[in-house]
Amino acid sequence: MASASVSGVPLLEGALVEGRWPEWFVASRQRGWADFQHLPAPAPKDEKWRFSKVKALALDSFRYPAAVADAAALVARSTGLGESAARFVFANNRLLAATAPAAGLLKAGLVVMTLEEAARQHADLVEKHFMAQEFKLGSAKYAALHRSGPVNGVFIRVPKNLEVAQPIEIFHWVEGENSAVFPHTLVVCERQSKATVVDCFRSADDEPAFACGVNDLVVEEGAKLNYVAVQQWSLAATAFHLNSTTVGRDACCLGMQVNLGGKFVRGESYSRMVAEGARSDMLSVNIAGGDQLIDQRTFQDHAKPSATSDLLYQNALTGKGRTVFSGVIRVEPGAHKTDAYQKVRNIVLSDEAEANSMPGLEIEADDVRCTHGATTAQVDDRELFYLLARGIRPEAAQQLLVMGFFNTVLDRLPDARLRGQIEGLVEKRLSAALRG
Amino acid sequence: MNETQTQLDIDREKGNFRYNVDYEFDAGTGLNEKTIDYICDVKDEPDWIRKFRKDALKKFLEKPMPTHWASHDLENIIFDKIRYYLSQGGQKPKKTWDEVPEDVKRTFERLGIPEQERKFLAGVEAQFDSEAAYSNIKEAVGKQGVIFMGSTDALKEHPEIFRKWFGKVIPTGDNKFSALNSAAFSGGSFIYVPPGVKVTHPLQAYFRINAENFGQFERTLIIADEGAEVTYMEGCTAPKFDTATLHSAVVELVALRGAKIQYITVQNWSNNVFNLVTKRGLAMEDAEVKWIDCNIGSRLTMKYPGVVMKGRRARGEVISIALAGDGQHQDTGAKMVHAADETTSNIVSKSISVGTGRATYRGLVKIPSHLKGCKNNTECDALLINTSSRTDTYPAISVRGTGNACQHEASVSQVSSEQIFYMQQRGLTEAQAMSLSVNGFVNDLVRQFPMEYSVELKRLIDLEMEGSVG
Numbered sequence: 001m002a003s004a005s006v007s008g009v010p011l012l013e014g015a016l017v018e019g020r021w022p023e024w025f026v027a028s029r030q031r032g033w034a035d036f037q038h039l040p041a042p043a044p045k046d047e048k049w050r051f052s053k054v055k056a057l058a059l060d061s062f063r064y065p066a067a068v069a070d071a072a073a074l075v076a077r078s079t080g081l082g083e084s085a086a087r088f089v090f091a092n093n094r095l096l097a098a099t100a101p102a103a104g105l106l107k108a109g110l111v112v113m114t115l116e117e118a119a120r121q122h123a124d125l126v127e128k129h130f131m132a133q134e135f136k137l138g139s140a141k142y143a144a145l146h147r148s149g150p151v152n153g154v155f156i157r158v159p160k161n162l163e164v165a166q167p168i169e170i171f172h173w174v175e176g177e178n179s180a181v182f183p184h185t186l187v188v189c190e191r192q193s194k195a196t197v198v199d200c201f202r203s204a205d206d207e208p209a210f211a212c213g214v215n216d217l218v219v220e221e222g223a224k225l226n227y228v229a230v231q232q233w234s235l236a237a238t239a240f241h242l243n244s245t246t247v248g249r250d251a252c253c254l255g256m257q258v259n260l261g262g263k264f265v266r267g268e269s270y271s272r273m274v275a276e277g278a279r280s281d282m283l284s285v286n287i288a289g290g291d292q293l294i295d296q297r298t299f300q301d302h303a304k305p306s307a308t309s310d311l312l313y314q315n316a317l318t319g320k321g322r323t324v325f326s327g328v329i330r331v332e333p334g335a336h337k338t339d340a341y342q343k344v345r346n347i348v349l350s351d352e353a354e355a356n357s358m359p360g361l362e363i364e365a366d367d368v369r370c371t372h373g374a375t376t377a378q379v380d381d382r383e384l385f386y387l388l389a390r391g392i393r394p395e396a397a398q399q400l401l402v403m404g405f406f407n408t409v410l411d412r413l414p415d416a417r418l419r420g421q422i423e424g425l426v427e428k429r430l431s432a433a434l435r436g
Numbered sequence: 437m438n439e440t441q442t443q444l445d446i447d448r449e450k451g452n453f454r455y456n457v458d459y460e461f462d463a464g465t466g467l468n469e470k471t472i473d474y475i476c477d478v479k480d481e482p483d484w485i486r487k488f489r490k491d492a493l494k495k496f497l498e499k500p501m502p503t504h505w506a507s508h509d510l511e512n513i514i515f516d517k518i519r520y521y522l523s524q525g526g527q528k529p530k531k532t533w534d535e536v537p538e539d540v541k542r543t544f545e546r547l548g549i550p551e552q553e554r555k556f557l558a559g560v561e562a563q564f565d566s567e568a569a570y571s572n573i574k575e576a577v578g579k580q581g582v583i584f585m586g587s588t589d590a591l592k593e594h595p596e597i598f599r600k601w602f603g604k605v606i607p608t609g610d611n612k613f614s615a616l617n618s619a620a621f622s623g624g625s626f627i628y629v630p631p632g633v634k635v636t637h638p639l640q641a642y643f644r645i646n647a648e649n650f651g652q653f654e655r656t657l658i659i660a661d662e663g664a665e666v667t668y669m670e671g672c673t674a675p676k677f678d679t680a681t682l683h684s685a686v687v688e689l690v691a692l693r694g695a696k697i698q699y700i701t702v703q704n705w706s707n708n709v710f711n712l713v714t715k716r717g718l719a720m721e722d723a724e725v726k727w728i729d730c731n732i733g734s735r736l737t738m739k740y741p742g743v744v745m746k747g748r749r750a751r752g753e754v755i756s757i758a759l760a761g762d763g764q765h766q767d768t769g770a771k772m773v774h775a776a777d778e779t780t781s782n783i784v785s786k787s788i789s790v791g792t793g794r795a796t797y798r799g800l801v802k803i804p805s806h807l808k809g810c811k812n813n814t815e816c817d818a819l820l821i822n823t824s825s826r827t828d829t830y831p832a833i834s835v836r837g838t839g840n841a842c843q844h845e846a847s848v849s850q851v852s853s854e855q856i857f858y859m860q861q862r863g864l865t866e867a868q869a870m871s872l873s874v875n876g877f878v879n880d881l882v883r884q885f886p887m888e889y890s891v892e893l894k895r896l897i898d899l900e901m902e903g904s905v906g
Contacts, residue, residue, distance in 0.1 A: 047505045051834065333824075351805055351837040361829040363848050366820035370848040374831070378838040 010063035011180050011210070012149055019116045019150075024127055032147025039141040048138030051324045051356040052295045056238065056264040062210040064150060065092040065179035074204060078171040081198070081421060085166040086112040091173035091204070093152045093181050101164075109159035112168055115184055118155030125188060126155060129218050133244040137268040137297040142240045146182055146212045153184035158193040158223070167196040167226075167418060174211060174233065175204035183213040189223035189251075196226040196415055201241075203234035203261065211239040219251040221275070226254045226414065230422060232429075233261040235290055242268045247307075249275035256283040256413065258422055259294050260429040267296040273307035282311040285409050285426060288321030288353070289433030298327040298342075305365075306337040313344045314409050316402050317353035318433045326358040329372065333364045342372040347379065347405055349398070349434065399431055406430075452706060453546065454646050454675040455539045459565075463521035465649070467620060469493065475521045475622065479588045492608045492618030499612040507765055509736050513710055518651040518682055520620045522565040529561065529571035529586060536562075540569045543644060558637035559584045563654060564644050566622040573639070581630040582666075584639060587655040590626030597628050601659055605688035605718045605744070614714040617653045617686040624654030624685065629664040629695075638667040638700070638886060643683075645674035645709070651682040658688070660695035660723075669700040669886070672733075676706035680735070683709055689717035689725055693747065696724045702889055705733040707764055713739045716771070719779075721747030728884055730757045730893060731766050740798060742771030745779035756785040757881050759897065760793030760825075769798035769831075770814075774840075778809040785816040786878050788897075789825035796828040797846070805836035814844040819851065819877050821870075851877075871898045 021029075041057065042049040068074060068091045075097045078089045087099040101110050111122065118126050135143035154170050172183040187197055203209060211233055219225045233239050239262045247253050259265055271280040280300065288294045300309040315323040325344040346355035357374035379401050387397035406426055413419040463474045472493060476486045501510050530536045533550050544550065544562050559573035561584070573584045583594060590598045608618040625641045645652050660666050674681060683705060691697045697717060705711055711734040717725035727741035743752025754770035772781035787795035797816045818827040829846045851873040859869035875882075875897055882890045 045504065050832065336823075346835065348835065348838050348840075351839075353838075354805070354834065354836040356835075357831075357833040357844070359829070359831060359844065359846070361818075361827065361846060361848055363818070363820065363827045366823050366825055366850045368820075368848060368850070372829070372844075372846050374833055374842070374844040376833065376835040376840070376842040378840075 011059060012064060020120070021116060022119050022123055024123065025119045028130070029148050032144045035144035036141060036148050039144060041141065042138060046138070048297065050326070050358070052266070053264065053293055056293065059210065062178045062180040065176050067094050068092050068173070068175045068204065071096045074173050074175070080169045080171070080200060081167055081417060083166055084169040085164050087169045088112070088114070088154050089171045089173070090152055090183065092175055092179055093150050095152065105164065108162050110162060110164060111155065111157040113155055115151060115153050115155050115186065122155065122157065125157060126186065129186060129188060129216050131214060131216060133246065133270065133272065135242055135244070135268065135270070137270060137299055139240055139242055139266060139268055142212055143214060143242055146184070146214045146242070149182040149212065151182045151184040153186070156187045156195070156197060158189045158195045160190045161192045163194040164196070167198050167415065169198050169200065171200045171202065172213070173202050173204050174209040174237070177207040178209065180210040180212070183211065185215040187216070187225060187227065188218045189220060189225045191220050192222040194224045196418065198418065199229040201229065201231045201233055203232070203237060206234045206236060208236040208238070209234060211237060213240065214242045215244070217243070217245040217253060217255065219245070219247050219253045221249045222251055223248070224252045228256045228258065228413070228418065228422065230258045230425060231261055231265065232425070235261055235263055235292065237262045238264045240266050243270060245269070245271040245280060247271065247273050247278040247280050250277035252279045254281040254283070254412070256285070258426065259284070259286040260425060262294070263292055265292070265294045267294070269296070270299045270301065271309060272301040272303055273309060275304050276306040278304070278307040280309045281412065282309065283409050283412055284313040285406050286313070286315045286323060287426070287429050287433050288315060288323050289318040289436070291320045293322045293324070295324040296326070300327070300329045300340055300342065302329070302331045302335040302338045302340060305335050307335070308339045309341070311342040312409055312412070314406060315344070315346045315355060316349060316405070316430065317346065317355055318349045319436055320352045322354045322356070324356045326360070327372070328360040328362055329370050330362045331365045331368050331370060335365050336367040338365065338368040338370065340368070340370045344374045345405070346376040347402060348376060349378065349402070395434060399427070399434060402430055403427060452676050455542060457524065457539050457646055459522045459524060459647070461521065461523045462519065465519050466516040467493065467520050471520050472619060475620065478521070478523070479622070481588055482592065485588070485591060488603070489619050492615050495609045496612060496615035496619055499609070499615060501612060506738060507736055507767060509765065513680060513682060517649055519647065519649055520651055520653070521622060522647050522650060523567040529568035531572050533570060536570050540564050543646065544570070544642065558635055559639040561586070561625050561641045562644070563623040563641065565646055565650060565652065568623050577635060580633045582633060582635060583626070583628040585626055587621055587624045587626055587657070594628070597659065598626055598657060601688065601690050602657055605690060606686050606714050606716050610714060613684045613712045614686050617655060617684050617714070620651065620653045621655035621686065622653060624656040625658070625668070626656070627658040627666065627668065629660045629666045631661040632663045634665040635667070638669050640669045640671070643670060643672040645681055645683065648677045649679050649681065651684065654685045656685065656687040658697055658699070659690045660692060660697050662692045663694045665696040667698040667700065669889070671702050672705055674706045674709055677708050679708065681709045683711045683713070685713045687713070687715040691717060691719045691723035691725050693720045694722045698726045698728065700728045700885060700889065701730060702893070703731045703733055703737065707733060707735050707761070709734045711737040711739065715739065715741040717743045717752070719743055719745050719747065719750035719752055722749050723747060724751040724753070726753040726755070728755045729768065730885070731768055732759045734764065736765045736767065738767045740769040740771050742773065743781060744773045744775055745781065746775050748776050748778055750776060750779045752781040754783045754785070755881050755884055757878050758787040758795050760787065760789045760795040762791035762793060765794045765796070767796040767798060771800045772802070772812055774803045774807060774810040774812070777807050780811045782812070783814040783816070784881060786881055787827060788819045788821065788874060788877070789827050790821045792824045794826040794828070797830065799831040801831070801833045801842060803835045803840045803842065807837065808839040810840040812842045816846040817877070818846070818848045819874065820848065821850070
């Protein structure tokens with residue numbers, strides 16, 4: 001198939017012969033490849049790439065990796081919550097291990113399987129929702145690359161009225177110098193269902209790598225989905241994480257992006273409220289240290305009246321770390337009674353760090369309540385003094401204050417165990433970043 | 437909605453008239469090297485200005501339209517159909533109203549300029565199309581050493597003062613329209629206030645476009661020397677033509693150590709005017725530059741007054757009110773560049789969108805690394821009156837390093853129905869209640885305008901609101 005057209009592209013070469021994919025998927029890949037080729041690369045003057053670093057986007061050195069050497073070791077390192085409803089471990093685009101849901105859940109209709117399997121077994125659902133929304137926040141080219149590439153990941157369908165109590169955990173590992181991975185997570189929460197999904201992105205080593213990930217979240221009427229992505233790629237990695245969320249009537253989606261790794265990370269979160277009563281919580285915790293750049297673009301799209309969206313992104317910057325936040329709240333004509341909020345808070349911990357904030361509003365309906373805010377400051381001297389006066393060492397005091405700052409976001413996670421786990425990871429990265 | 441339209445027109449009546457004027461000098465339509473030679477010859481300009489203009493023309497032609505972020509309405513400007521220079525001859529403005537040609541004087545009398553001058557101004561310049569028809573400064577102010585004259589005259593007569601800063605705050609190539617202005621500039625005010633002189637009354641310029649298809653490109657440069665203080669006001673009107681008119685000014689302010697400049701604009705162009713203006717101030721140590729900017733008229737306004745805080749403890753401020761009525765797009769905002777320690781800036785922007793009007797706030801706040809104690813506060817509030825009204829907010833805040841603080845907040849809301857109901861209960865009509873609410877929304881900003889202007893503004897808002905309920 002498309003393998004002929006991608007020869008000479010190390011990123012994809014040898015990748016597309018693997019797996020058994022249905023015809024429609026192969027066609028979608030070819031479309032993706034054609035789009036990737038004709039879409040222009042981002043230019044420095046491109047408004048959607050303002051403050052970013054398009055020079056960081058040279059993909060020539062990355063290649064499609066071989067399978068990992070020691071699968072068992074990586075599976076053993078895939079520790080997370082202890083108890084989970086299902087657990088999938090991928091490395092270098094290949095499935096290493098899978099723990100299927102308990103029989104009771106399977107009987108109730110819960111589907112958790114690889115995307116490849118689902119493309120055959122649940123072709124209608126996968127075809128309907130797989131990258132169905134346009135990627136308009138600047139990375140359409142890289143979304144096309146993902147579509148054309150050797151995607152692998154998990155498809156989850158939570159059937160009507162089913163509540164899955166334990167989180168579903170997915171691990172994506174990358175191993176080896178310049179390896180490229182294309183993780184994909186597709187979640188469909190049907191009416192009145194409830195689930196929590198956690199994506200963990202990790203590097204097996206400190207090598208440069210490339211990740212181009214997409215997640216599609218579909219939350220139907222009255223359903224509730226918590227989705228958390230914990231990104232811990234190596235500090236030499238280049239990563240795209242593109243999200244697209246659709247929230248239906250009276251449904252609720254809480255999405256949280258935690259970015260701890262990566263040298264260049266571009267995150268795009270697009271949340272569309274398609275019916276009345278929809279609610280989208282968009283949360284993010286980011287640590288940019290060393291020479292990391294974390295570039296995030298968000299879009300809260302209010303297509304229908306009486307929906308709510310609430311965005312809170314918080315960044316801590318150390319070293320020469322840089323963050324970019326560009327968010328838009330869009331209220332489409334007629335979407336009255338919209339209640340939308342957007343806030344980005346930056347805490348700058350070093351003289352060379354740089355925080356860029358572009359909170360935006362586009363309002364075309366008059367009966368709305370939309371506000372946004374952006375703040376940038378450093379650790380409050382008085383708060384620091386208070387802790388020092390009580391005998392706490394300066395580094396510990398600073399760490400404590402920044403964790404306090406992050407907790408306003410982490411506290412929004414309803415699952416205490418998950419919250420505790422993420423807090424631990426954030427704390428560990430923060431202490432390393434503060435030490436420089 | 438139709439009613440709103442009517443009201444908008446009634447409101448503009450004050451400026452919506454024109455007299456036929458015979459122009460002695462007319463550079464024709466389109467802009468090329470010949471047009472520039474024509475302007476230079478008429479104005480008898482030194483060679484360096486001619487070169488400056490021609491270099492600017494090159495830059496103007498090279499630069500693309502900024503439509504990758506700005507409104508595509510810009511594409512409706514047809515540069516070849518615009519007339520770039522029109523004047524009646526006598527390039528020296530008159531010192532008394534009696535000398536001003538009858539047809540031009542009629543215009544300004546109808547706008548009430550001579551009357552205002554007698555009442556509360558320290559000096560007035562009145563520009564009619566390309567050239568100032570009248571320029572006068574009160575004797576007492578002139579004796580203090582204050583210079584107040586048109587751009588070409590100032591560059592010819594006081595190059596030692598003005599040439600040093602001319603085009604330095606806003607370089608020719610800053611953007612496409614600053615390049616256009618640098619190529620075709622004519623008129624405007626050049627002001628110099630000597631050290632320590634505090635000009636107690638405001639200086640005022642009044643800009644009037646009379647001719648159809650005309651482009652007005654005034655150039656203003658205000659220098660307040662150490663410890664000096666000055667307030668400058670400008671007002672603009674034009675009759676309503678069916679074709680587009682272009683107004684593209686460049687305004688540069690230089691506040692040297694400890695100086696204060698306050699620049700007040702009430703823009704009420706008719707709504708066929710493209711108003712694309714670049715305004716920037718430079719504030720040295722302990723200096724303060726404050727822009728008070730009110731945009732009511734025009735078809736499309738793009739204006740983001742800026743302050744570059746170059747000296748320690750310098751301060752920049754932008755107070756902005758925008759009213760976007762049917763078919764109007766007010767794309768306004770502010771730009772604050774912190775370039776020294778302990779500099780502070782404040783932006784307060786309020787916009788009102790009525791009918792199909794669209795108000796956009798665009799802002800830039802930049803605090804580079806290794807600065808300490810810089811602070812910025814930005815507030816922008818938008819009020820939407822009708823279901824078809826639109827508002828956008830696009831701030832960009834870039835902060836490097838520790839020791840600085842930035843906060844930005846914006847809100848979008850409508851007049852609450854409870855408020856209207858409360859006032860109607862007490863016997864006010866719905867329109868009166870609406871007017872009162874909207875006036876309340878901008879009241880704290882309107883109060884910062886000189887009294888004469890704030891009264892006028894309130895009246896304008898009253899009129900605009902009438903019939904717009906629902």
